[in-house]
Structures are given as C-alpha cells and as structure tokens.
Amino acid sequence: EEPAGDAFKLNHPESLMFINNCNVILRAVMEKCGDDDDCISTSEAAELAAALGEKDINNLPLPGQVDFINGGPPCQGFSGMNRFTQSTWSKVQCEMILAFLSFADYFRPKFFLLENVRNFVSFNKGQTFRLTLASLL
Numbered sequence: 001e002e003p004a005g006d007a008f009k010l011n012h013p014e015s016l017m018f019i020n021n022c023n024v025i026l027r028a029v030m031e032k033c034g035d036d037d038d039c040i041s042t043s044e045a046a047e048l049a050a051a052l053g054e055k056d057i058n059n060l061p062l063p064g065q066v067d068f069i070n071g072g073p074p075c076q077g078f079s080g081m082n083r084f085t086q087s088t089w090s091k092v093q094c095e096m097i098l099a100f101l102s103f104a105d106y107f108r109p110k111f112f113l114l115e116n117v118r119n120f121v122s123f124n125k126g127q128t129f130r131l132t133l134a135s136l137l
Helices: 002-011 022-032 043-050 054-059 088-107 123-136
Strands: 068-071 111-114
Touching: 022 043, 022 054, 022 088, 068 088, 088 111, 088 123
Parallel strands: 068 111
Antiparallel strands: none
C-alpha cells in the first residue's frame, strides 16, 4: 500500500523502496537479468514491468545482492476468524504466498522470514505449510 510505503520511506530515508505490485517487480528483475523466459506472469504484470522507468529498473536488486527477505503475505484466507475461507477473495489471498516464495526462490537470500497466522500451519491439512517448507529447501 502506498501510504505504508511512504511512511517507511520517511522513517528510513537511506532505504531503497519500491511501491508496486510484487509480481511486477519480480518480472522486472527477471527481465533485467535476462530470465524473462523463465518468468510466468500475467500479461498485465509484464506490461507494467516494461513500463517501469529506467531509474527504477537500474535500482532493482539482482540475485546475490539480497541478504534478507521479510514479509507477511495476506493471512485472511488462513485465519480461523474468517468464516468465508472458500470464497474467491480468500483463495486469491491464500495464493499470494506463491508470489512471496517466488522472491525467495529467485533471490536465494541468506535469511528469509515469513510471518503469518497460526492456522497457516494447519490450513489445507498442512499441505500449504509443507509445500512452503519444501520450496525453501
């Protein structure tokens, strides 16, 4: 969200900040590295990545330059408080973990921290959690 990104920039002016759809950023990084043939993305993400300015493209990190990835993909679909876990919106929220894990897979940082709700471990009989762990190995 742009307000959160703007607040982060104000509190950490020395940090490089990208306020954009994570799929657009990953697509742009992979294009920058010549790996766009290996990137599965929507046509919208590809178009938006191609439209990024030269300054943004030049500032994108490359694999080997990222030591730490920290994030918390949306948890509403995994939450026990959500009575509508089978709704389309909840399913889309649950699938956003894939985009987050794609960053870890591509950049291979030294450290990776994923924050989510407790039910993430037991959601879908633990299959989502097991697949998450397997993708990090």
